[in-house]
Amino acid sequence: MVISKAARKMLFASAALGLMTGGFALSATAQDATEDTTETALPAAPAVDPADAYSRVLQQIADTQASTDQRRLYLQKQQEQIASLRAQLASMDDTKAAIRPLVVEMAASVEKEMVQDVPFKIVERFARLDRLKEDLSDESAPISSLFRQAINLYDVEVLSGNSIEAYSGDHPTEPGTRLAACDEDINSSECDLPDEVRDELPEGATQVEREDLRDNLKDGAYVHFGRLSLIYLQHDSSEAWRWDKPTEAWVQMSGSDVLDARRAVRIARGESAPGVILSPIRIDG
Secondary structure (H helix, E strand, O other): OOOOHHHHHHHHHHHHHHHHHHHHHHHHHHHHHHHHHHHHHOOOOOOOOOOOOHHHHHHHHHHHHHHHHHHHHHHHHHHHHHHHHHHHOOOOOHHHHHHHHHHHHHHHHHHHHHOOOOOOOOHHHHHHHHHHHHHHOOOOOHHHHHHHHHHHHHHHHHHOOOOOEEEEEEOOOOOOOHHHHHHHHHOOOOOOHHHHOOOOOOOOOOOOOHHHHHHOOOOOOEEEOOOOEEEEEEEEEOOEEOOOOOOEEEEEOOHHHHHHHHHHHHHOOOOOOOOOOOOOOOOOO
């Protein structure tokens, strides 16, 4: 069968249109399938319980209120502390004015006790007191420093009254006898020059000329038993003395008392093992 040219053109156009229509149909079908798949994959949103949500909101409000109350209480305490500090600062001048007379009274009280006390380390103790009295005479001296000195003075005096201590010193009635003997004869038994002093002297020296060495040449040693007793022992143990409180004078000891004094000095200095120490003590009453 013979098909004309016009007929062939119409067939080709129909075929092309059919192909295009089929492509669009396939594309639309694929797109619909994708959308259906996507919509199926998304989970459904959970339902919100209004009562539970309301409960959570109430809890948040309660927590916020508790935190606010704590902050308010903290601020209130801070304000009270600030008010207290301001009151203390306002009374500072009155406190300073009251402390100076108190320190003056403390110094006078200590001085009275020292005058009536057993005269151990009398030079050091009165030097400490004199420094405090000198500072008290200075109106510009800090109150805190004055009060600290007064407390330290009290502490030292209390500690001294509860301890046994040995210290070097000159003869109670004839001070300087040992140094005088050394000036006459450096090799004499009365001088009894210690090895540590002799080692400091130049070779061939016949006298102790250095002031620091001369200051170390004390006549003997003292031992005070708190405030109960005070004894003195000559450096060569040739004599011993005790302080007699009723007469306020030194009395020479003899016999076994000198040996007891020697033993007391050695134990107090740590040169002998601790042991029982005998010392003359007067008990009034």
